[in-house]
Amino acid sequence: MSVRTQSSEQSTEAVHRAGFACFVGRPNAGKSTLTNALVGQKVAITSNRPQTTRHTVRGIVHRPDAQLILVDTPGLHKPRTLLGERLNDVVRTTWAEVDVIGFCLPADQKIGPGDRFIAKELAGIKRTPKVAVVTKTDLVDSKALAEQLIAVDRLGKELGIDWKEIVPVSATAGKQVDLLADLLIPLLPQGPALYPEGDLTDEPEQVMVAELIREAALEGVRDELPHSIAVVVEEMLPRPDRPADKPLLDIHANVYIERPSQKGIIIGPRGKRLKEVGIKSRRQIEALLGTPVYLDLHVKVAKDWQRDPKQLRKLGF
Numbered sequence: 001m002s003v004r005t006q007s008s009e010q011s012t013e014a015v016h017r018a019g020f021a022c023f024v025g026r027p028n029a030g031k032s033t034l035t036n037a038l039v040g041q042k043v044a045i046t047s048n049r050p051q052t053t054r055h056t057v058r059g060i061v062h063r064p065d066a067q068l069i070l071v072d073t074p075g076l077h078k079p080r081t082l083l084g085e086r087l088n089d090v091v092r093t094t095w096a097e098v099d100v101i102g103f104c105l106p107a108d109q110k111i112g113p114g115d116r117f118i119a120k121e122l123a124g125i126k127r128t129p130k131v132a133v134v135t136k137t138d139l140v141d142s143k144a145l146a147e148q149l150i151a152v153d154r155l156g157k158e159l160g161i162d163w164k165e166i167v168p169v170s171a172t173a174g175k176q177v178d179l180l181a182d183l184l185i186p187l188l189p190q191g192p193a194l195y196p197e198g199d200l201t202d203e204p205e206q207v208m209v210a211e212l213i214r215e216a217a218l219e220g221v222r223d224e225l226p227h228s229i230a231v232v233v234e235e236m237l238p239r240p241d242r243p244a245d246k247p248l249l250d251i252h253a254n255v256y257i258e259r260p261s262q263k264g265i266i267i268g269p270r271g272k273r274l275k276e277v278g279i280k281s282r283r284q285i286e287a288l289l290g291t292p293v294y295l296d297l298h299v300k301v302a303k304d305w306q307r308d309p310k311q312l313r314k315l316g317f
């Protein structure tokens with residue numbers, strides 16, 4: 001096994017590499033947090049609720065000798081709704097298209113049936129190199145980490161997966177994050193940059209704005225509610241008649257839930273919760289877009305949207 005803990009030997013060849021690496025793993029494994037840490041900016045929202053990511057998010061890492069495009073995917077899970085099935089489809093399509101697969105397993109949880117299920121599927125994809133990434137290493141001591149690394153190595157041997165590397169990282173502590181990029185890049189094909197220099201993601205602004213609102217809305221909600229929330233930005237327009245030095249961007253967005261009974265929780269007593277969601281996400285949106293924003297949020301019911309093909313289409317799935 002080759003567990004990497006220090007900088008790998010530098011390659012002397014002066015080639016440029018560019019390609020795609022996707023992070024897969026079960027919900028909450030830390031894929032999006034790791035993507036953001038590698039990119040150096042938030043391109044994907046994160047939360048401690050499972051199934052936060054609902055579409056592939058590309059984050060771009062620029063190096064003088066390479067462009068590494070990370071594809072963050074939804075957590076692969078046992079689907080209970082049509083949305084769940086769609087999300088899993090997205091994951092499987094993605095790993096068939098990338099140059100490298102990074103399989104994320106949290107250090108603080110024993111390898112379980114969910115991880116095994118994914119690993120078995122990965123074992124069937126022979127031609128794509130795979131790297132095992134043990135995430136959240138800041139949550140465990142060195143003994144527990146060593147045990148997890150051995151368990152991951154064993155899982156590979158058992159299922160016939162040849163891990164090109166097994167890399168322990170902590171995205172929140174910034175540990176070994178650059179090393180992970182160093183190890184992924186040699187596995188990319190040679191070629192010129194695929195995205196313009198400076199681009200960190202190809203997410204449309206409207207989607208990023210909706211995601212930031214959803215991230216704020218996810219905070220503090222429990223049980224089924226996180227799954228029930230969807231956000232759609234209906235309109236983003238500069239307010240007319242504003243002086244050039246005092247622009248204001250009007251953003252109208254709908255926060256969808258699945259049942260009328262959920263409305264009260266999202267809005268909160270006297271609208272307090274929704275107001276907080278607005279304030280919190282507006283700050284982030286202003287930072288992202290670099291302009292003052294007026295954010296107008298409405299809560300709407302899209303009945304059982306996770307199970308309804310028509311509603312799913314309306315919400316962009």
Ligand SMILES: Nc1nc2c(ncn2[C@@H]2O[C@H](COP(=O)(O)OP(=O)(O)OP(=O)(O)O)[C@@H](O)[C@H]2O)c(=O)[nH]1
Nearest residue numbers: 027028029030031032033047051052053075171172
């Ligand atoms: N302590 C610690 N927590 C982490 C680390 N990486 C992620 N987390 C936390 O783990 C939770 C899940 O992180 P995400 O990045 O949203 O996980 P994900 O795999 O993208 O989840 P889905 O999108 O639901 O599949 C969040 O609360 C993160 O803050 C880490 O390196 N250390």
Ligand SMILES: [Mg+2]
Nearest residue numbers: 031032052053
């Ligand atoms: Mg995610």
